Amino acid sequence: MVADPVLLQALAELFPNGISRYAVGGLLVGLGTVVVYAGTGIPAGASTFLESTLSYVSDQSRFGRYVGSRDWRLVFTAGIVLGGLAFAATFQSGVVTSSLYEPGTTGRLYEVAGVTLWATDVQPWRLFLGGILVGIGTRIGKGCTSGHGVCGVGSASKTSLVGVLTFLTVAIGTAQVVAALGVSP
């Protein structure tokens, strides 16, 4: 196969960090979902945790429906945090390397007890305000990037496909407008 240099140049611009870290990471996210589903039959999403955890401290009737699942959802979320830390202690720290992993240049790295940790440069007001809207939207919209995007799309659910198309389109529009307004990072 002859590689067209113009095509290669275009690909390098669209995928400045390659695709392997994204594809491998996606396979692992899918594998984590499958482990839970194979053992329990539960297609787990991440955003229900917000409401199920609120049921510990609030007796609003809306949160009451999640009392039965709140314990395992806490365990699932604790696992996700620990999985992020395991990544930090291995690939992010450079203790483990692979041609499939591209380190990247975003944010700031710092070190605690020999583990290389990472911190964002995105401003706190964007995280907080965006977080509020994510909290409202995912719960009204019946799912987030994992519930709709991974489990729902994997189930070929029309509801989830519409949900994903909606939040993806709106997010692209929002990010473009915010960037055009000169907000960075």
Place this chain on the structure above:
Amino acid sequence: MADRHPLFKPLIFVGGIIFGFGLGFSHMARPEVVLNFLQFDDLGLPFVMFGAAVVSGVAFALLPRIRDAAPLTGDAYERRLKPFDRNVIVGGAVFGVGWGLSGICPGAAYASLGVGNVAILWALGGMFVGAYAQGYLRSRSRDRDAAPASVD
């Protein structure tokens, strides 16, 4: 629940660890990388979401044919199907604005804390505030609908 299999929570914990490791490895735990996708500077993100959807899709399609029920719960293997209504569009759009502004979604936020991003507590705090606000309002409207005769 008390009568659940002793391996129920350990298995979910292991699944969560793999899930979170994948979010770290794919850099989805970094808001900058998500924002770079939304601004068309790096188109890698769909490989994460759809890659994961393909893997789970294979399991969702195959497992019901292999076994009748999940070993740790006895529950039947079912697909994740939710009824469609206006909320899917409205909620999806609100989530989209929040995701486009912050570059972070719930699962990635939990993993982001794990990779050391303490500032993500702003986003997590916001998510709890937002989830509480919608739950508070929906609880009130449901209680009102449930007891129409008692309104003053």
